[in-house]
Amino acid sequence: MSTVAIVGDGPAGLSAALLLAKNDHRAVVFGQDKTAMHSAQLHNYLGIGEINGSAFQAVAREQVTGFGAELHDAEVTGVAAENGRFVVRSESGATEADYVVLAAGKRARGLAEELGADVDETRVLVDTEYRTSVDRVYAAGRLTRPNRSQAVISAGAGATAALDILAREAGKDIQDWDTPPRE
Secondary structure (H helix, E strand, C coil), rough: CCCEEECCCHHHHHHHHHHHHHHHCEEEEEEECCCCHCEEEEHHHHCCCEEEHHHHHHHHHHHHHCCCEEECCEEEEEEEECCCCCEEECCCEEEEEEEECCCCCCHHHHHHHCCCCEEEEECCCCCCCCCCCCCCCEEHHHHHCCCCCCHHHHHHHHHHHHHHHHHHHHCCCCCCCCCCCCC
C-alpha cells in the first residue's frame, strides 16, 4: 500500500483520492475547500442532471472520506523529495508520501516548480497519464489546462493519475470496474 499526498480538493484531487482509497492505498488530501467549484453550476457532468458546485463538493468529500481518504483542512507550504519519498509540509505538520498529485489549480504551480517539474508560461507539463517530468509526481486539473478547465475533465484527469499509480504499484495495468451485487 502506497501513500499518496494530494494537493487540492476539487474534482481532480477528490477523484484521485476516491480511486486510491477504494483500492486500499492511503490517500491524504490537503485542501481548504476553496475550490472554484463553489462558483459553479454543473449542467454537463455526465450522470448528473444539474447540481450546484458547493453541493457537488459536499457529496464528493463525503464519498471520498467514506472510502477512507483523509481530508486535511490545511494549506500546503512546501513539497520536497527526501530519501526517496516526498515530504509535504502544511500548516498542520509534515506528511511523507510515495507519490504526489498536484491538483490545486494554478496555486500548485509553485509546488511543481519547487519539485523541478517542467512548466511553460501557463501550465505544468504532463504526459497522457498526467505524470510530470519528476518521477512519482502528477499534476491534474486546472494546473495542466488553465484555459480549458472543466469539472468532468478535471475529475477524469485525477482518475487517470490514480489509475497510473495503482498500475505502477501492482506492476500491471489496472481497471477499476465495479459490478452490481448478484441477486
